[in-house]
Amino acid sequence: MNYISTRGAIAPIGFKDAVMMGLATDGGLLLPETIPALGRNTLESWQSLSYQDLAFNVISLFADDIPAQDLKDLIDRSYATFSHPEITPVVEKDGVYILELFHGPTLAFKDVALQLLGNLFEYLLKERGEKMNIVGATSGDTGSAAIYGVRGKDKINIFILHPHGKTSPVQALQMTTVLDPNVHNIAARGTFDDCQNIVKSLFSDLPFKEKYSLGAVNSINWARVLAQVVYYFYAYFRVAALFGQEVVFSVPTGNFGDIFAGYVAKRMGLPIRRLILATNENNILSRFINGGDYSLGDVVATVSPSMDIQLASNFERYVYYLFGENPARVREAFAALPTKGRIDFTEAEMEKVRDEFLSRSVNEDETIATIAAFHRETGYILDPHTAVGVKAALELVQDGTPAVCLATAHPAKFAEAVVRAVGFEPSRPTSLEGIEALPSRCDVLDADRDAIKAFIEKKAL
């Protein structure tokens, strides 16, 4: 399988090179040249596979330059760190299917991809005899998952930028209490969008990228999206009564990575009727789906802080397909976005969007009320991001189609919101016990590209 850029200016490369490249060198995002469409027989034969075997079947279609036994070994090691035997189990509560994605080491869906990506990096660096400096941005969950994916690994340094004071306290501690010498946390005085812009700009500085062998752990890295495709298949096989029955997935969305993974699964032939894109009050993507309005606004702080994002980095991957796989048009639209502040779509394109997605923006009161009502009615505690997706599904799916809501984080990561909703703190998994008392390390810097670049240069391998 070869990979191309959404902006069309790189020669096709294999999977291993795509993982190492992260952001495409022409500023675009990497995508497989074709997305394999699977026949009914293949899909039916996957129905009863374990998570690890399913992951191997899906990932090997896109990673055919890794020998099968090596890939199997990478997958097995990556999911051995999960606390649930099914890795991503589905539970049913009052007719709503909850796909629990928080059984990894840092209690959020990011572990599903980042445990694998950490092992993949280690494998590829050993094979190439190279080193890597990872640079990533986080609104709270990617950071700790990436750190846990590579902490203590040889020949890898990791620099994670998070917006100072804008994550939940537990999210910040999950990052800053990791004291391995290869881990560097930077709290930037700014928003997640500032952090993500700085990271993208460092990746676009090709001499810098090359000199320090920058590696990407954000969902700009195709391997992130690919690993997340697997759980859509896994959940479908747990929920559909008969193969072929259509289901809906409701996805709380920030950077458009998770929902793009669902879109890939749909293009591969999984019977997904629609994807529900649920946002908090940072609702540029909901405005786009419901009214064709893709115009940038200001980011606001919410009780689902990991989704406090304006500029969703994977949206460009979807726009590539929406524009009929026309890289020149993608390049033009995204090059003009920072100055123009918007992208315009035709009515025919919007019709296609509405056939594939439904969307709902969920406000603060609705999020808290959903956590409270769901707990009252089922005894189950949702985290505030998951609650955004559940609220959207309850409102938008009324015709009996099975709705799978992605539970993207454990509620204990967002105790303050949960207390507001149900009046008590959710019980803590053992990994969080006593975390406040642990020593921590973090540098606070201005959200200034040059200051952060200088910091990285000083500490890089």
Ligand SMILES: Cc1ncc(COP(=O)(O)O)c(C=O)c1O
């Ligand atoms: C807990 C949680 N839920 C949902 C999201 C949104 O996922 P995505 O950025 O892939 O859209 C994020 C991060 O963005 C998150 O950390």
Ligand SMILES: N[C@@H](CCOP(=O)(O)O)C(=O)O
């Ligand atoms: N919510 C994310 C934001 C970064 O998204 P990514 O999927 O591109 O890594 C986070 O928790 O950091």
